[in-house]
Amino acid sequence: MEKNFIIAGFGGQGVLLAGEVLANAFMLADKHVTWYPSYGAEMRGGTVNCEIVMSDEEVSAVNKKDLDFLVALNQLSFDKFLPKLKKGATVIANSTLVKKSQPIEGINYVFAPLSELATELGNVKMTNILSLGLLAKELGFENLELLEQALDNVLPPHRKNLLPLNFKALKLGYTYDLVKQ
Amino acid sequence: MAVQTFKVPDSIKKDMRYSFCPGCDHGVAVRLVAEVLDELGLRENTVAPASIGCSVCLYDFLDIDMVEAPHGRALASATGIKRAHPEKFVFTYQGDGDFASIGLAESLHAALRGEKLSAICINNTTYGMTGGQMGPTSLIGQVTTTSTMGRTVENYGYPIKIAEHVALCDGTAYSARVSLDTVANIRKAKQAIKKAFEVQLKGLGFGFVEILSTCPTNWHMTPQQAHERVRNEMMKVFVPGVYKDITANKQD
Amino acid sequence: MAELTIGKKILTKGNYAIAHAAVLAGCECYFGYPITPQSEIGEYLSVKMQEEGRAFVCAESELSAINMVMGACSTGAKAMTSSSSCAVALMQEAIACACTDELPVVLISVMRGGPGLGYIYPSQGDYNQATITGGNGDFRTIVLAPSTVQECVDLTYKAFHLAHKYRNPTILLADGLMGQMMEPVEFKPYPYEEIDHSDWALTGAKGRPARSIKSLGVDVDKQCEHIKNLFAKYKKIEENETEWEEFDTEDADIILMSFGSPSRGVKSAVKELRKQGLKVGFFRPITLFPFPHKRLAELAQRVKKFVVIEINMGQMVRDVRLAVNGAAKVEQINKPVGAPIDVETIIEEVKRMI
Numbered sequence A: 001m002e003k004n005f006i007i008a009g010f011g012g013q014g015v016l017l018a019g020e021v022l023a024n025a026f027m028l029a030d031k032h033v034t035w036y037p038s039y040g041a042e043m044r045g046g047t048v049n050c051e052i053v054m055s056d057e058e059v060s061a062v063n064k065k066d067l068d069f070l071v072a073l074n075q076l077s078f079d080k081f082l083p084k085l086k087k088g089a090t091v092i093a094n095s096t097l098v099k100k101s102q103p104i105e106g107i108n109y110v111f112a113p114l115s116e117l118a119t120e121l122g123n124v125k126m127t128n129i130l131s132l133g134l135l136a137k138e139l140g141f142e143n144l145e146l147l148e149q150a151l152d153n154v155l156p157p158h159r160k161n162l163l164p165l166n167f168k169a170l171k172l173g174y175t176y177d178l179v180k181q
Numbered sequence B: 001m002a003v004q005t006f007k008v009p010d011s012i013k014k015d016m017r018y019s020f021c022p023g024c025d026h027g028v029a030v031r032l033v034a035e036v037l038d039e040l041g042l043r044e045n046t047v048a049p050a051s052i053g054c055s056v057c058l059y060d061f062l063d064i065d066m067v068e069a070p071h072g073r074a075l076a077s078a079t080g081i082k083r084a085h086p087e088k089f090v091f092t093y094q095g096d097g098d099f100a101s102i103g104l105a106e107s108l109h110a111a112l113r114g115e116k117l118s119a120i121c122i123n124n125t126t127y128g129m130t131g132g133q134m135g136p137t138s139l140i141g142q143v144t145t146t147s148t149m150g151r152t153v154e155n156y157g158y159p160i161k162i163a164e165h166v167a168l169c170d171g172t173a174y175s176a177r178v179s180l181d182t183v184a185n186i187r188k189a190k191q192a193i194k195k196a197f198e199v200q201l202k203g204l205g206f207g208f209v210e211i212l213s214t215c216p217t218n219w220h221m222t223p224q225q226a227h228e229r230v231r232n233e234m235m236k237v238f239v240p241g242v243y244k245d246i247t248a249n250k251q252d
Numbered sequence C: 001m002a003e004l005t006i007g008k009k010i011l012t013k014g015n016y017a018i019a020h021a022a023v024l025a026g027c028e029c030y031f032g033y034p035i036t037p038q039s040e041i042g043e044y045l046s047v048k049m050q051e052e053g054r055a056f057v058c059a060e061s062e063l064s065a066i067n068m069v070m071g072a073c074s075t076g077a078k079a080m081t082s083s084s085s086c087a088v089a090l091m092q093e094a095i096a097c098a099c100t101d102e103l104p105v106v107l108i109s110v111m112r113g114g115p116g117l118g119y120i121y122p123s124q125g126d127y128n129q130a131t132i133t134g135g136n137g138d139f140r141t142i143v144l145a146p147s148t149v150q151e152c153v154d155l156t157y158k159a160f161h162l163a164h165k166y167r168n169p170t171i172l173l174a175d176g177l178m179g180q181m182m183e184p185v186e187f188k189p190y191p192y193e194e195i196d197h198s199d200w201a202l203t204g205a206k207g208r209p210a211r212s213i214k215s216l217g218v219d220v221d222k223q224c225e226h227i228k229n230l231f232a233k234y235k236k237i238e239e240n241e242t243e244w245e246e247f248d249t250e251d252a253d254i255i256l257m258s259f260g261s262p263s264r265g266v267k268s269a270v271k272e273l274r275k276q277g278l279k280v281g282f283f284r285p286i287t288l289f290p291f292p293h294k295r296l297a298e299l300a301q302r303v304k305k306f307v308v309i310e311i312n313m314g315q316m317v318r319d320v321r322l323a324v325n326g327a328a329k330v331e332q333i334n335k336p337v338g339a340p341i342d343v344e345t346i347i348e349e350v351k352r353m354i
Helices: A015-028 A075-084 A114-121 A124-138 A145-154 A157-174 B026-039 B054-061 B074-084 B096-102 B104-112 B162-168 B183-201 B223-237 C014-024 C039-051 C062-073 C085-101 C127-131 C149-166 C176-180 C220-241 C262-275 C293-300 C316-324 C343-353
Strands: A002-010 A032-037 A047-055 A067-072 A085-094 A108-112 B047-050 B065-068 B091-095 B118-123 B172-179 B206-212 B241-245 C009-013 C029-032 C055-058 C079-083 C106-111 C142-144 C170-175 C182-186 C244-247 C254-257 C280-285 C287-289 C305-310 C329-334
Touching (some): A002 A075, A002 A124, A015 A032, A015 A124, A015 A145, A015 C009, A032 C176, A047 A075, A067 A124, A075 A085, A108 A124, A114 A124, A114 A157, A124 A145, A124 A157, A145 A157, B026 B054, B026 B091, B026 B118, B047 B054, B047 B074, B054 B065, B054 B091, B074 B096, B074 B104, B074 B118, B074 C029, B074 C055, B091 B096, B091 B183, B096 B104, B096 B118, B096 B162, B104 B118, B104 B162, B104 B206, B104 C062, B118 B183, B162 B172, B162 B206, B172 B183, C014 C106, C014 C149, C014 C176, C014 C182, C029 C039, C029 C062, C039 C055, C062 C085, C062 C106, C085 C106, C085 C127, C085 C220, C106 C149, C106 C176, C127 C170, C127 C287, C149 C170, C149 C182, C170 C176, C254 C262, C254 C343, C262 C280, C262 C305, C262 C343, C305 C316, C305 C343, C316 C329
Parallel strands (some): A002 A067, A067 A085, B047 B065, B091 B118, B118 B206, C029 C055, C079 C106, C106 C170, C142 C170, C254 C280, C254 C305, C305 C329
Antiparallel strands (some): A002 A047, A032 C182, B172 B241, C009 C182, C142 C287, C244 C280
């Protein structure tokens, strides 16, 4: 079974890092995984995205035609990648920056004001990690252990002091009440 | 009592015959390099790149380990050797075309990096091996096979003053220009080579000597006329002297 | 990036994997000039090599970098450079020279789009540049093509091994996709024995005659002999070192072929076509030189068709045609530059060819 993800947003929203954390979590779960970034001139100003392919077998290819999961942290990413979603696929969208709309049928839309929640948490830079918490819930993760360990793997030594805040953000995303909103 | 008045340096290969044209200053320059290698006891600890041009056959004359670098890349090759083996003595012996035209980037960057290397550049104002074409050091007015009406500024620009350029590089410890036109100047040339070698041995930086040399064949001159040209024409543009010596005011 | 530890799986980029593998392979000197999509190699090594007390130089050009590598290799040292496409083009003279000089140069070539400046997206446009090269004269380079990040590690080890075992320039031919993608990898200790270079390396003429390494070949008879010896060596390399991956070829009517990162999608396509009941096999050369001519010639006796899939307009396909020598049909699926062709498109195209 192969599942593929795109995490996309503005440069500076930490989409590459979020992707790396997710890929690490899959690695820790003994899955085959490949992470592939958009890179180059796109990095400045425009949208940045990375693709993560998780599989029980050797990962075939990146640059997939269609997607199982999309995390869109801004409107541009939402508009750009939504048409690539398979029927029944899930999009997690940052409703702080993405208008709540459901332009394509047959897709599981998950809207949450991620940037606002991150700001409330004390750091808007946690938007990306919050989205991973939501994603973990959608993926049916029983807990956040793998993602926490993955964060520990990915954050460089001089950023380890941010781990508690990152864990908080993960948890907030994971436990966010989608029904209440 | 027999007195030895002439001895072939140990660093010159036995039974070797120069393949340089008669009267060419390369022979004198190579011998000076060999004498300095002997005097500083460097022969057995030297690894040196050969360069392209009349200097290419250096490995046929010098009894040292050598690797031939592609045209212009001698100081890149030397950098590779020295960085792999900082304990080895590494020097280049290049013509002005190799050092200052095709290899100018490699040469100046080696100096700028302050590589612990020594470089000798033979300036004879022409491409000797290929038959006397205009080179980076050809003088204004000089007739060559590619400037048959004489080098004009309008068409060809100016000759490069190599020792001055090298001296401008902050990594250079020593840069001098010498000539081989008189016995006294040959002695001075040897001292300059020694100095350029010593700054490497002391780890001070890049050591450089530009040697004004003759090319009687391509200049269409006798060796004597050629040396007169060095004195009367070349030295006016390429003024001999020490352009940088960071050891100058220090006690040894 | 995460701490790279031997024996522990970590998630890392192809470029970092190559760089760290070089360190573990005992690379003593790195000389390089930045170019996307491989700059992480130099960035990583700028720190690591200095930590390890090894040589690292930011060269003034690729021309200079490859010549620095040659200088270091002339002393028998393990040295390498890394670059990409239009900049590897600058190194062609040196590569030819290093081949005839028999210097153990290791070159990491991470392909980007061309010709000319092209762009930094992935490509396989430099199959010819690596295997045939633009250098002058008659010589061969050893070329290894990884298709996973783990292979980036394993084949970097192998590149150092083969370069030093055969005293021959060896190119690791990756692409922008390989360089930029992250996958879990495990770094094992360098698995090869160290090669003794004391009989030829330049170390100073102490207690032995002076040595010279040169490409100048004035004497035509000697030059003929030298080049014949080189080609005898290449034959030995072909016999000993040819490496490839194949599956489902035993009963295959059609074999899909690809090298490097696009072969991953091709592999999936083969598996899917098999599920659909089609007799399709997979073949991936891992060494591009030596190319698996012999095995392909064998397969061509019973396979009806080879389909060669490349992100170029057809470069490896020439080697396939030579190997097959008319015994089977050879067809192509190509895209000039960019990310690999997706699996669905390959499947469609192959079905159309049946």
